[in-house]
Amino acid sequence: MGGMPRVIDDLNIAEGTGARIDEAAPLFEAQSTAGLVRLADYRGQWVMLFAHPADFTPVCTSEFVALARAQASFDRLGCALIGLSIDSVYAHLAWVERIEADFGVRPTFPLIEDPSLAIARAYGMIHPGASSTTVVRSVFVIDPAGIVRASSTYPMSVGRSVSELLRLVEALQVTDGGGGVAPEGWESGEPLLDPAPRTSDDLSGLNNSLWYAGGTK
Numbered sequence: 001m002g003g004m005p006r007v008i009d010d011l012n013i014a015e016g017t018g019a020r021i022d023e024a025a026p027l028f029e030a031q032s033t034a035g036l037v038r039l040a041d042y043r044g045q046w047v048m049l050f051a052h053p054a055d056f057t058p059v060c061t062s063e064f065v066a067l068a069r070a071q072a073s074f075d076r077l078g079c080a081l082i083g084l085s086i087d088s089v090y091a092h093l094a095w096v097e098r099i100e101a102d103f104g105v106r107p108t109f110p111l112i113e114d115p116s117l118a119i120a121r122a123y124g125m126i127h128p129g130a131s132s133t134t135v136v137r138s139v140f141v142i143d144p145a146g147i148v149r150a151s152s153t154y155p156m157s158v159g160r161s162v163s164e165l166l167r168l169v170e171a172l173q174v175t176d177g178g179g180g181v182a183p184e185g186w187e188s189g190e191p192l193l194d195p196a197p198r199t200s201d202d203l204s205g206l207n208n209s210l211w212y213a214g215g216t217k
Helices: 058-069 071-076 089-103 118-122 162-175
Strands: 029-032 035-038 046-051 079-085 111-113 137-142 148-154
Touching: 029 089, 046 162, 058 071, 058 079, 058 089, 058 162, 071 079, 071 162, 089 111, 137 162, 148 162
Parallel strands: 046 079, 079 111
Antiparallel strands: 029 035, 029 111, 046 137, 137 148
């Protein structure tokens, strides 16, 4: 791996301000199970950056097994996966080997190390003054222009739904086309809602509180 892994601390936003929706994602360079990862190198494609509290823990392992099994679905959406925790690359590699041995599936997406917490703090995964240095289960969906488009945070005790993460990425991509907005529970292939009216002309002819693009209820 070319020496001890390290995280580049000079991120593009002030430490602790967090990564916010519709703002540029903090740039970073970090060592990973796939070598050096530079977020800037992913420009032009979707990225899902997700953090987990610790390697070898039960909930995190269940998430990584599910993510590995869903890799092809993320690939079809053109969305790269990048995992992160404070554990070292050496621990990450051992964990990946154990996952493959126990569950028959191998996570192939890069898993980066963040021992200095530089990335965790820049993205707001650890609140200032927190007593624990363990990152929470944070997810950031970053678009091809490098803008944070969605984020979610779960506690250490509750795992994330991989099917919901896939739904979120696809919904962002579909609604980017301007054809409408995604309603509650929207699934791939379903119709979209018309955007909320902004003028009286927009409202003309609409008689229901919910309406679908194309006029299909």
